Amino acid sequence: MSVEGLSVLVTGAGTGIGRSIALCAAREGAFVTAVGRRAEPLREVADKSPGTIEAVPADVTADGAPERIVAAALERFGRLDAVVNNAGLARFGRLADTGLDELDAMLAVNVRAPAALIRAALPHLEPAHGSVVNVSSVAGTLAMPGRAYYGAGKAALNSLTRSLARELAPAVRVNAVLPGPVDTPLWHGAGMTEDEQESLRAGLLADTPMGRFGEGDEIAGWVCRLIDPEQSGWVTGALIPVDGGRTA
Template sequence: MSASAPVVLVTGAARRIGAAIARRLHADGYAVALHCHRSRDDADALAAELDARRSGSTRVLQGDLADAAAVPTLVESTVAHFGRLDALVNNAAAFAPTAFQDTDAAAFDALMATNARAPFLLAQAAAPHLRAARGAIVSIGDLYAERPRADLVAYAASKAALLGLTRGLAVALAPEVRVNAVSPGAILWPEDGANAAQQSRILEATPLARLGSAEEIADAVAWLLRGGFTTGEVLRLDGGRSL
């Protein structure tokens, strides 16, 4: 792997949207640090797939983003292995639908820790390296950050915090580092299933009348990483559902 290749750290990279982002950025020439939490086998398989295309171009990093002390080590390990860091993609998220009255402090804190605090701590650790590279951060938000549901109050608040963090970091890290977010609508049905009625309601509320794809999110991330005059923006990819 060339030492001049740009390096990206992608959290939650083992599966679904995160894996699509990792594949796209790898195809664009990045070396990719693949973070995972529980999906180590999937992360290792993805690393093997990408390394078969370009030897030595990945590194798998496992860690719990809710563990504040462990978060900065993801950046440290990436830089120790590749010698640089050019981009950070905050994709990993905790998701826990819970009725408002049933959400206790521990559940609220767990969502905030992974969805908002971890990206903040990663940005702190990554900032010197990203400044040196004149790099970029892209975070994956959610439609529900701006259009919350009754059973997603805490989750929506954590994603709204992430969008606020995006704008704050865009100011704090300028002019060397650009910081943006992608706010997806319905992209993939949950793995535990969404019944036909739920799917129908979601598609009826989406003017483009279809799901988005993980690859469309990855395309948006790739564009934001190279969009040199864009910072502090939230790019909505929701098929018009936020209208």
């Protein structure tokens, strides 16, 4: 890959897919601003690549957070070449049992925060001919009974990706990866009992032709390729499913 020397900002970088993305970019020679709500997991990520990963604890939905996050990346690395919007929130439940406050919370993290961060980073991404990668989900393309709010938010993120790809071209590329089921801590905050989690997991595996859950590194590899201007310099507006055949 040709990401060496690039300054890459990754949200939700303390655990799961975001952690894998931050470490993938660092291994390939990028400088990484790793953002997340909890300081300790971020420090653990930064300790794996001293000098190339900067831990920035922040809640992406807080007032002024996008500007502070971008400023931290610029202060540490002097430039900003790519933004990876990976931070996400999942709350599952049937419509009759799930309040609109849950919808509002998911839209704040999964749609509003990415839009705000792209907007804050744009003055720095444009002169760098940089890129944005949004980590969405196949939930944004499939019917999801019991997960309608979550799917609606990811569908909105997909639409944001494609529209901004046209709006910001040719200066900034905007793409998304759409993971299928990946075993991450996101599951544990989805508002389900253990039995409900196991039932959902069994159903997802039955609907996945590859017969297993994905791994964070499998998603991270595609994100790093989309950041790479040599491999993906002519790729924008793409929604790339990395889902074990879930959407086939």
